[in-house]
Amino acid sequence: MRHIPVLLQETLDGLKLRRGDSVLDATSGSGGHGEALLSHIGRSGTLICLDQDEDALARSRLQLDPLPGTKKFVHGNFRDLAQLLSTEGITEIDAALFDLGMSSEQLEESGRGFSFLKDEPLLMTMQKGATLSAKDLLATLSESQLMDILKSYGEEQFAQKIAHGIVTARKEDPIESTTALVRIIKESTPPWYSKRRIHPATKSFQALRIAVNDEYSAIDEGLESAFTLLKPGGNIAVISFHGGEVRHVKSFFRHFKERSLTRVNKHAIKPSRTEMRENPRARSAQLFIFKKAI
Ligand SMILES: C[S@@+](CC[C@H](N)C(=O)[O-])C[C@H]1O[C@@H](n2cnc3c(N)ncnc32)[C@H](O)[C@@H]1O
Known part of the structure; x- marks a missing residue:
């Protein structure tokens, strides 16, 4: 079964992308979110698709390659983000998405x-x-x-x-x-x-x-690197699925709020009843949007 992207519209609303942006999809998976991100940044934008699972990256490549816009497919763990992106010649990004956990394909296939x-x-x-x-x-x-x-x-x-x-x-x-x-x-x-x-x-x-x-250390290190790479005014969206992930996302925020990170929404954004009915995997999802001050 193809993975259905969770909280898709809410993520796009939160990231506030513009044409020409460079966006990191740190958990490219099956390319569901990636496809929507690409359509928002247009032909002049760049989508960096990262995944530690080679099979997932191959799936997202199959999905996204035919679409307009520049894409870079990077295999690796987001805990090594800084190094992986610097190898690609990328030193800053306009926005980032972390859709944590696993895709339906990983679970089922x-x-x-x-x-x-x-x-x-x-x-x-x-x-x-x-x-x-x-x-x-x-x-x-x-x-x-x-x-x-x-x-x-x-x-x-x-x-x-x-x-x-x-x-x-x-x-x-x-x-x-x-x-x-x-x-x-x-x-x-x-x-x-x-x-x-x-x-x-x-x-x-x-x-x-x-x-x-070692998922929690990867979240801590990946979010910290994304914050460093993010341009002032840029947004990071994180979708988490259980209490342990939420605790690490909140601790990232506490750690960086003195360094100009703000929470765009006071409370985590949760899926609508319709989304939960149509995609039971979305039931426990919580979306956090952070902004780096200008
Ligand atoms: C929930 S899925 C993402 C689905 C994707 N947003 C979509 O719409 O198709 C999470 C993906 O993140 C990847 N992932 C999880 N932890 C990672 C890490 N530390 N570094 C890189 N990729 C990771 C998994 O391999 C999986 O493919």
């Missing part, structure tokens, strides 16, 4: 174990071929390290029980597939936990993905 609804190897690496995978963490971390990850990155209320379940299960067999992990989670939590609308493995899978990809 990557075969890398992001979805608890599929039977796949437990890799969870956003960058293909990355050396550290979820199965490595499950095989090597201590029970208390696993509990900390599940608690702090997933806010999983049964973190202790699940961590204990993992350490007990791996004595018998290595935990190498999504199905094996889902079974352990179900066996480690009370029966009612599996009967709710939310799948019992949701939070554990989120926590492991964040840990494998």
Whole structure:
């Protein structure tokens, strides 16, 4: 299923792009937001499409290449933004978008174990071929390290029980597939936990993905670099999907507000009921717009 860009109109309204702007799409994904950004900056503008997942970048290239306007496709982690853009000869940008997390294609088609609804190897690496995978963490971390990850990155209320379940299960067999992990989670939590609308493995899978990809440090470093590259008067839009991401986005703002960063909207912008109905993935999205003072 093709990824549907979330909070698209609200993002465009917030970025206030002009013809000829240079815009960074730090999470190019399937190029959904990118397509709309391109149409706003016109033929004289430049869209920098960055993604750490080669497959995602290939998808966005396929989508955006035929469209008018200059595009640069950059493979890498946005935590290395300054260096990646300087290699492309880019030293400043008019606006930036960070649409955090994963695309529908990564979840459903990557075969890398992001979805608890599929039977796949437990890799969870956003960058293909990355050396550290979820199965490595499950095989090597201590029970208390696993509990900390599940608690702090997933806010999983049964973190202790699940961590204990993992350490007990791996004595018998290595935990190498999504199905094996889902079974352990179900066996480690009370029966009612599996009967709710939310799948019992949701939070554990989120926590492991964040840990494998060191997502929070990447957000801190990526936003800081984007702020440095941003021209005065330029805007940064960040779409976040859960409490941990929101905390890091807010801490970026607190850190830079003394250096002329302002919040354009007092409260995070949330999707309309219609958008949530049409695209359930948008349900937890929150959009933040920041402006660098002139
Ligand atoms: C929610 S999707 C973006 C979807 C895109 N806005 C669209 O409309 O198609 C997030 C994308 O960001 C990428 N990503 C996540 N963290 C990243 C990071 N630290 N550096 C570079 N890309 C990252 C993921 O690989 C994924 O393709």
